[in-house]
Amino acid sequence: LELSKNGYKVTAIDAYAPPSPWSAANDLNKIIRTEYSDMIYTKLSVEAMDLWRNDATFKPAFNECGRVLVTPESHLARKDFEAKGIANLKKIEGQGTKIEYIKGGEGLAKKFPVFSSNKVHSDAELKWNPESGLGISFKALELAYQACVSLGVNFSFGASGEATKIITDDNKDYVITADGSRYTADKIVVSMGASTGKLIDLKQQQSATGLFLTHMQLNEEEFQKYKDMPIIFDSEMGFFFPPDPESKILKIALPGTGAHHMIKSNFRGEMTSLPRYMTEFPSDTIPVDGPEKVRNLIEKYIPELVSHQLINHKTCWIGDTSDSHYIIDKVPYLSYTYIASGDSGHVFKLLPNIGKYIVARLDNNLDQNLQQVWKWRTDLEAFDPAKTDWRVPSEDLDFADIEWVKKPEL
Numbered sequence: 001l002e003l004s005k006n007g008y009k010v011t012a013i014d015a016y017a018p019p020s021p022w023s024a025a026n027d028l029n030k031i032i033r034t035e036y037s038d039m040i041y042t043k044l045s046v047e048a049m050d051l052w053r054n055d056a057t058f059k060p061a062f063n064e065c066g067r068v069l070v071t072p073e074s075h076l077a078r079k080d081f082e083a084k085g086i087a088n089l090k091k092i093e094g095q096g097t098k099i100e101y102i103k104g105g106e107g108l109a110k111k112f113p114v115f116s117s118n119k120v121h122s123d124a125e126l127k128w129n130p131e132s133g134l135g136i137s138f139k140a141l142e143l144a145y146q147a148c149v150s151l152g153v154n155f156s157f158g159a160s161g162e163a164t165k166i167i168t169d170d171n172k173d174y175v176i177t178a179d180g181s182r183y184t185a186d187k188i189v190v191s192m193g194a195s196t197g198k199l200i201d202l203k204q205q206q207s208a209t210g211l212f213l214t215h216m217q218l219n220e221e222e223f224q225k226y227k228d229m230p231i232i233f234d235s236e237m238g239f240f241f242p243p244d245p246e247s248k249i250l251k252i253a254l255p256g257t258g259a260h261h262m263i264k265s266n267f268r269g270e271m272t273s274l275p276r277y278m279t280e281f282p283s284d285t286i287p288v289d290g291p292e293k294v295r296n297l298i299e300k301y302i303p304e305l306v307s308h309q310l311i312n313h314k315t316c317w318i319g320d321t322s323d324s325h326y327i328i329d330k331v332p333y334l335s336y337t338y339i340a341s342g343d344s345g346h347v348f349k350l351l352p353n354i355g356k357y358i359v360a361r362l363d364n365n366l367d368q369n370l371q372q373v374w375k376w377r378t379d380l381e382a383f384d385p386a387k388t389d390w391r392v393p394s395e396d397l398d399f400a401d402i403e404w405v406k407k408p409e410l
């Protein structure tokens with residue numbers, strides 16, 4: 001989208017039409033927040049928030065429903081991350097002024113009567129930021145796609161869009177696709193999310209992490225009751241969103257569980273974590289202990305929904321780097337190829353503005369500090385989930401060992 005707005009003639013290829021079932025963003029919703037412990041992302045997310053509110057393409061997929069953070073005193077790393085996030089936000093003029101601190105379950109019920117029978121501890125400190133919300137993520141992908149089509153971007157999907165290899169021949173880079181087609185261009189950008197390491201030799205720079213989601217279907221009466229609730233982000237137990245207005249489905253993210261899937265990479269036979277998608281492995285649902293964890297979460301906040309059947313379990317893949325910075329740079333061993341990857345599970349919120357920075361890198365005029373932070377860095381230590389403490393504390397599972405919930409879960 002951003003390339004074509006900047007006068008580039010663009011061909012985009014993908015294994016699937018948007019919203020691709022392989023995309024981490026092909027989901028009901030994602031959190032759009034501006035509290036970040038690193039000022040770089042605070043500024044980027046404040047810029048993105050303005051576009052979610054006002055840009056004609058993205059506005060229809062934004063709901064500024066607000067978010068309540070619930071973090072136990074004992075989770076020091078997470079508390080520190082949140083405190084820094086709020087402090088950073090308040091350094092930007094006009095930002096963070098509406099954040100409120102709420103005391104315990106009673107305070108929560110007073111502020112949001114839909115949580116009147118919550119079981120939050122009376123001493124818990126909750127943070128409420130009304131200036132955050134959710135992006136209806138599958139819809140945002142469709143809207144961005146439609147905007148690209150109207151700007152004249154050429155698309156190829158299916159076997160002629162699924163990249164299998166990238167080669168250099170006669171001083172040009174070529175992307176080869178599953179049907180044997182060859183694509184070349186003056187500049188090629190590979191942004192295959194968690195799968196980027198299938199095409200590009202990233203060494204240990206990026207590692208695919210599978211995260212788990214589930215859902216419940218609300219009826220009309222329940223939808224009316226819960227549609228205006230905020231996102232509840234309980235850093236110990238998981239998080240959930242207000243129900244989707246079209247399907248009336250409520251999405252729940254499983255607490256603290258990620259998984260790696262180690263396979264031999266296409267490069268030097270090195271072992272690396274790469275996605276295995278539900279399109280090929282439909283029985284990859286959620287780990288067998290997931291439903292109980294989800295029920296504990298729902299019981300804590302909205303006990304009347306606790307016995308709803310959990311549906312549409314999902315594994316979804318992100319590309320983690322060890323310092324959670326993205327990788328937006330030229331690939332040193334290729335002639336004309338760049339990557340925009342290493343999302344580390346936090347780039348959906350920047351969908352309206354990240355393209356501007358990718359284009360700046362291609363045009364060689366990216367801010368020096370950003371260029372340094374997002375550079376190709378194969379000297380990075382390998383990703384270690386135990387050190388990614390800004391996320392919910394992570395139980396790191398191995399795909400080889402996971403026992404899956406059979407679907408549908410009854």
Ligand SMILES: Cc1cc2nc3c(=O)[nH]c(=O)nc-3n(C[C@H](O)[C@H](O)[C@H](O)COP(=O)(O)OP(=O)(O)OC[C@H]3O[C@@H](n4cnc5c(N)ncnc54)[C@H](O)[C@@H]3O)c2cc1C
Nearest residue numbers: 015020023024025031162163192193316343345347348349
């Ligand atoms: C459970 C979960 C919750 C999340 N919550 C949030 C949140 O609250 N807020 C937030 O900001 N972010 C969140 N994220 C992260 C966000 O979804 C990702 O950061 C973002 O989607 C990454 O974008 P991407 O374009 O790099 O990769 P993706 O969105 O994964 O897109 C990759 C694309 O590459 C295509 N592709 C893959 N392989 C090939 C191939 N061989 N050939 C051609 N095309 C290919 C896919 O079809 C897909 O379209 C979450 C992610 C998950 C999984």
